[in-house]
Amino acid sequence: MTKIAKLSLVVSMVLVTSTCADTLEEAFKASKVTGEIKAEYADSNFLGKASSDNVSAVGGSLGIVTGQYYGLKAGVTFQTSHLLDIDNEGSVFKDDLDAQGSVLSEAYLDYKISNTSLKVGRQYIYTPLVSTSVDGQPSESLLKDSFEAYMVTNSDLPNDLPNTTLMAGYISKYQNQTDGDGNTGEFVKDQVQDGAYTVHVKNKSIENLTLQAQYLGINGYTSGSDKDVLYFQADYVLAKHTLSAQYISSTDKSLGSTLKDGQAWGVKATGPLGLGQLGYVTAFTSSMDDGEVYAGLGKGTSDLLFTAMPVNGAGVAQRGNADTIVGGIMVPIAGVTFVPYAGKSFCNPNSINSSSLMGDVTGTGLIVIYPYNKNFFIKANYEHVTTENTYPGVLPNGYLNDKATDVAKVYLSYKF
Template identity: 55%
Template sequence: MKNITKLSFVTALSMASFPTCLSANETLADAFTNGKIKGEIKSVYSSSNFLGNSKTDNISTIGGSLGFITADFYGFSAGATFQASHVIDDRNKNNVFSSDLNASGGVLSEAYLDYKLSNTSVKAGRQYIYTPLVSTAIDGKSSESLLKDSFEAYLLTNSDIPNTTIVAGYVDKYQAKTDGNTDIGKFNDFEDGAYTLYVKNNSVENLELQAQYLDVNATNSNNDRNNIYLQADYKIGTHTISAQYLSSKDESKGSTLEDGELYGIKAQGALGIGKLGYLVAFNSSTKDGDVNLGAGAGTTDTAFTAMPVNGGGVPTRANTDTLVGGLIVPVYDITTIAYAGYSWSNGGLGDVSAVGAMAIYPFYENFLLKVNYEHVETEHTIIPAGIEEKNTDVARVYLSYKF
């Protein structure tokens, strides 16, 4: 709970200086009066027998978030988001959820000051970030949990170039979902800091281009890492064709394994039969080393073939090819998605296959129910040693109310 009172230095200083540096107190009061409150009450249940554990882990949690952002005041605005979680029932036999759901407590995950002038904005403090290489957990993806991870960062965003958004940033601290020991993660130094540059361009009709660079200065210089990401999305009628490339250098892996590369292609859209939809994706990695995905829980979903429950860890292994396909079937107000994937490799876990399904049901205004199930079969396991097929079954139920 110490996190509740621990604000970013820059944010706290800036917010504290508001009343003394501005004389229009009534207008400043209006900025708070006209601010917006948003939040979510959420409950998550999950079970998993990870890699064939004889005893299944089960956990039930409840919590949510409450956020407030002021209205604009001469280009300035400030925001804060508080998160809380409570474990109702914990039957963890193998600590499967130690870094995901098994956390009780509260944390002030956002506390920032944002200044906008023309087409440029500067945002400083604790904040959620959503870019391919630096990303908070993403709702609806495998990284979704009851809690979100967060960054203490300084971002400059500019859109002076037509149809182009440029984001330059420095990440100073990171708050994980949990601390791995039944408490919510605290804001700790993110190595010795990380610099990133992200560009998105829509100049060509129906074509969106994205590029990002991330440079992480590790506390130990022998563990420095950097990433490059490229993505192109082209719309053809109701279909979108996408391509991606990701390269990483992780010096902590050693000179023979530090370089990783991942290529991907994806197609998604409508089938032309009622409201049926489809998604087909393929990723291939080089044999040099595993691919580092960047910073934050949301990056586990960056690879096109990331599984809806278990994420993108498998397709980012070295020398691995992965194919995933899904079918979207709306039935009345329920969106049902059935999917399957297969990954083949000569090392590590060997071949991995997966099948799964999810149902999304907005059963009442602002209420949402989601049910996910995924079955994964792995050819090799690391523990115990040897070649032995192990199965993993994961079920998740999300119930949320947003306001």
């Protein structure tokens, strides 16, 4: 929307203007500055590509949020990415790390009265179905994606709904991490088309139990491209273990009448193993319809299903008529945490879903995390994935039929 674009510009100008009244000046003096310096190396031979693509990049972000002035505050976040080296002939990283340039990803006004706030402009959003990329998850990258939106958040509902947070919003544009052509992403309507709206409710009124539900609807340019999705999740803490359940139902009319409906449920357990500081995570999800599950807007939604793999996300588990199980253990040794994990996805061969051509998929991997101090950490990921079939007969030139994908990533972060 042009109004949001103009508002983003106004916010940027206000934040660098010093001609303010005394009380407004105090709000600017109370501004908080945060930032992050990042570096990443990644290598992948996606779906058995004959030679690996790789990329090395440095970048970071700088954010400023003013103090409140009669309930009103403003914020901006700049991001930058610079390529040191890249071999991206197979375009493996064109939607992720292949970005050169700087971008204004947040520029918003946030007005709060009592326990209700209205946030307008470019902003990061973190909900199950509308989510910016998340640190420490498969969506983690040098650049975060962002949204142009109106978002209302309320945590002051009537007494019969205590400890409940309600968020509702309208999203008009989306900024991807890249533009697919070697540059940082711009705010465009492609993902949201004629606009998206969402409602998210989270409740903690029962001890040790967290319940949440969300709905997302996207108005397509035509009725044949409309999308909507409904999501439920419950998390219960029992003796240091967290037991979780989820359900998702989606409709993506752009896939056609036979594949438009997607539906999945899942369960997950995490907690200590009772042996020193060892921990575990195990999860199972099942998609029950022929259509692929649509998980929502933003790179962060690649983590939505409990069986999302730490590097490649939940794409395999989202396909129709597939059962997926994953498990891993956390092993802390001398300040370093090692996380070996494995997962397998079983696809119903009778499914009419074209993704069934891929058949069963198996993944194994290792994450190594070293937090040098509270501000600086290093993380290395390696994941090996094999497929029963790699779309036989339809692979482009330059791809092998060994049905294997190897991905390696090294990520450094310093926050200030």
